[in-house]
Amino acid sequence: MKIGVVTFPGTLDDRDAARAVRLAGGEVVKLWHADADLQKVDAVVLPGGFSFGDYLRCGAIAAQAPVMESIIDAANGGLPVLGICNGFQVLVESHLLPGGLIRNENQHFICRDQKLIVENVDTAWTHGFKLGQEITIPLKNGEGGYIADDETLKRLEGDGLIAFRYSEVNPNGSVNNIAGLRNERGNVVGLMPHPEHAVEPGFGPDTPLAMRSGVDGLTFFTSVLNQVVNS
């Protein structure tokens, strides 16, 4: 099962995302922003970072890259796509997910282990979770405040398109505590926190059991691998 991990100029977390795919049992295919060939991958991860220096708007220039033309087409055809942090911003700028992301309400760059509630499990990337499950994965962003107009929000809430909500703390002022979204079909998921940083014991968030033992992020990757195997 081949999962493409895209690198744009300024991407930071492509290697961690690739490592997460491998730990989950998948094969990694490196995709380059300037190459429109998706190399027959079964799913794509858009990792975090600061693509194109966050110039213009976060994710806006990356959304125009040749590789994104192919990814937008493929996503509209059902290819599973996960956007993490800057990857979420790219998905929003590509109109694969609605709304926008603005500077954190308190203007600080936030880096913390963040509790989330899983709000939807009918997606390629979340079906391994239980509905309402609380998970903890790292969050690190400066422009993670999710916003959308009232009509869009009503649709997101009404159609069950919110995939994750912040629990206990809303770190960036996101409306309705929205941490992540899914599309109608459930193949596209985007979120600000970083599942790929919580996949290996010894390197994840602290849990009540042991320091740095949190691996809640691994389920994103095992979910898509199971779905790809089953389909």
Place this chain on the structure above:
Amino acid sequence: MPKADLLDPAGKAVANALQRKGNAEITNVRIGKRIELHYAKTPTEAEVEAAKQIAADFLSNGVIEDVVAVTVEN
């Protein structure tokens, strides 16, 4: 410009600094962008229309920003 009903954290930080400096009459600050597109010759009407489209589709994000004006200057 950031939409009027949206929080503009950068503008708010500048407004706070101005008020600290004693400019109590300034109640709010909003920070936008100016983007210049350069042409070899004065752009035609069609090119200005194309620039307006670029401004709406790519240079701004309608969810969070409004295009205030597209003007031709020398």
